[in-house]
Amino acid sequence: MLVHICCSVDSHYFLSELQKIYPNETFIGYFYNPNIHPKSEYDLRLQDVKRSCDLLGVKLIEGEYDTQNWFEEVKGLECEPEKGDRCTQCFDIRLEKSASLAKEINENKFTTTLLSSPMKEQEKLYAQGDIIAEKNNLEFIKINVRANGGTQKQNEIAKENKLYRQNYCGCKFALEQQRTKQNRFSLEMINHIGAQILPGSIEERYTTFAHRDTLEKQNKEYILSQRKYLVWRLLNAKIQQGDEFLSSYIIAKSQNKKDVRTGSIVWIKPNLFESSSNFYITKEKIHAYQTKNYLVGFCKKDDTIFVHLKLLNLLLDTSYKTIKELLYNPPKYEDELFFRNILCGYESINPIIIVDKIFYESIRVNIQSIFQEETIFKVIQNL
Helix, strand or coil, X not given: CEEEECCHHHHHHHHHHHHHHCCCCCCEEEECCCCCCCHHHHHHHHHHHHHHHHHHCCEEEECCCCHHHHHHHCCCCCCCCCCCHHHHHHHXXXXXXXXXXXXXXXXXXXXXXXXXXXXXXXXXXXXXXXXXXXXXXXXXXXXXXXXXXXHHHHHHHHHHXXXXXXXXXXXXXXXXXXXXXXXXXXXXXXXXXXXXXXXXXXXXXHXXXXXXHHHHXXXXXXXEEEEEEEEEEEEEEEEEECCEECCCEECCCCCCEEEEECCCEEEEXXXXXXXXXXXXXXXXXXXXXXXXXXXXXXXXXXXXXXXXXXXXXXXXXXXXXXXXXXXXXXXCHHXXXXXXXXXXXXXXXXXXXXXXXXXXXXXXXXXXXXXXXXXXXEEEECC
């Protein structure tokens, strides 16, 4: 039997129930979901489905990520609500492809793990599956795994098997609608200009679950935990001196500034290492700072701080030659927080701006950033 798979949370319980109902059947999973956006989220869900299928002994076929075709197929339905006509069309696209593959590999039965999702209309899926099956001379298998506490069991099994439990259906349109209702930004659709992995990002989730897989291969014990974080994202920034835009880099956790005029800038060499025992700063770095001309700029009318690129290189052991290089190949997020801690304290949120020249006159600062609560997965190894 061919089983279309949408995600590991739905498929793991669904497949285990199918195996009980059809003990003599061989199941082939088919991951075909061009609706999942962005691609990084698709890759994360696929990786988790592979792990789930391995645990259940189910062969998996990966379908094509023909997302542009999917967009064309749902054109005009972008504003439809969850469970509306866009979802119906999305089901048809995936079920049609599944039926086509079933015929190609000589399977006469097919079904979908979408039937287990509480976010989907089960009766609608039954009807669509039957219509597509009849067109292709196949049998669409209909089982109800939600009844009699099935949804609760599904959640319990997902936690027990440490599966990736995503927090949105899949497509960008449903995600945007969901986040709008929650009065939150769709962080999933925000990409960092560099390769920096930010807390609450899909890239961080991928790294977390890859670590889970590594520990399992090494037979090491761990728990999968969830924690609440207040995460930060920079949406836009412009630092302007008259009509000229200055090359600049904004350090993590810098707060909003809306067209602020800084007043004149005073550059001094503050004692950054009064609590040096807390910062893991070497004596060599302290000596270099004390003997060379490293300055920090303070605004007379604002709390924004300016730091020359050379000081960033000293404190983070980096060798950036230009701001552009810093933008496209930023330090680790944790290193930026370390840098902030030295300059202003870990809990500070005042803007810290890296520049490549010293200036004294007032400038305009525009920073658009957000702080948003997010639930973050953490893998904790048992020592």
